[in-house]
Amino acid sequence: MRRIALLFLLFCYGCTAPDLExxxxxxxxxxxxxxxxxxxxxxxxxxxxxxxxxxxxxIREMGSPEIIFDTERQWFGETRQGARQYIDLLHKNGIRVMLKPQLWIWRGIFTGELEMTSEEDWKRLEWQYADFILTYAELAEATGVGLFCIGTELETFVKHRPAYWKWLIRNVRERYSGKLTYAANWDEYKRISFWQDLDLIGIDAYFPLSEARNPGVAELRAGWGRWKAEIEALQQTVDRPVLFTEFGYRSMDYTAKKPWLVDRNEEAVNLEAQANAKEALFEEFWSEDWFAGGFVWKWFIHHSRAGGPGDNRFTPQNKPAEGVIRDYFQKH
Structure with a gap:
C-alpha cells in the first residue's frame, strides 16, 4: 500500500511540476x-x-494626499479611456496584459518616499489611492485582463499603513477575478508584509551587478549571485512565483552600476553593455521554474522613432538589446 502511495505521489509530481509559462x-x-x-x-x-x-x-507635491487621475489634461494613454483602448487592441492581437496603474509625484520625486505628516492626511491618501486603484481594478475585470498590479514602489506608504494594504487587496479581489501582484523596488521587496495575500511576488529588478564600464555577460551573471539567492529564498518562504514587474538597463557606460538611474546624465552610449546585461538576466532567470517572467522597461509605441544607436536611455528599441529580447522571447 505504501508503495502504491509513493508511486502515486511520484506520478502526480511529474504531472504538476512543469515550468511556468x-x-x-x-x-x-x-x-x-x-x-x-x-x-x-x-x-x-x-x-x-x-x-x-x-x-x-x-500628486502635485510631496506630502499631498490628493491624487489626480483620468482627466482631460493627461495624455490619452494615461487615462481610463486610453488604457481601455490599449488593452482592447492588445487583446485583439493576441497579446495579454498586466494593468499597472502608477503614481507620479511632481518633478519626478521618488514614489517610495511618499509620506504624510498627519493621520488626517494619511486617511485622505488611503481613500484617494483606493479610488484610483479600484477604478482600474474594475477596468481590468471588464476587459478580461489577466494580471493586475496594485502599486509600484511605494515603500514608505506600505511601511506605515500595513493594515490598509491588506484591506485594499481584499477590496480589489471583490472587483477583480484575475491574478494580483505588487511592484516592489529592488531594495524594498524583502520587507513587504502582504506577499502571501497576492499571487506573484513582483520586483522592479534594478539590482546593482557590476561597477565596470563595459561588463561582459559572465561578470554580470556573477553579479547576480547574491541577489538571486536572496530572491529565491523569499520565493521558497512565501511560496509564490517571482515576476520582474520591471527590468531594464540603459544603453550607456556603467549601466549595471546603478541600473535604477533615470537622470539625464551624459554617460557615453554603450549598446553592448545594455545587450550584455539583458542577456545575463535572461540566462540567470528564464530557465528557473519558480520564475514567472517579466516586463522590459520600457517600450514606446512609436517604434520607428524610439531608441536607436545614439540613445543612452532605457528603451532597447532599435538597438542590439532588442535582438537579445527577440531571441529569448522566441525560445520561451
Missing part, C-alpha cells in the same frame, strides 16, 4: 494618442506575449 512582456509606455496596428506589430516582432499598460495618477 514565461511572461515575456514589455512595458507599453502611454502616449498622447491611441495605439494602432503598426504599434502592435513591433511588439509581435520581438515575440512579446504580454504588455504592461500603465495609466497614471499624479
Amino acid at each position: 514565461k511572461i515575456n512582456g514589455v512595458s507599453f509606455v502611454a502616449s498622447r494618442e491611441p495605439a494602432d496596428l503598426e504599434h502592435i506589430a513591433a511588439l509581435r516582432s520581438v515575440h512579446a506575449g504580454y504588455a504592461a499598460v500603465m495609466p497614471f495618477g499624479f
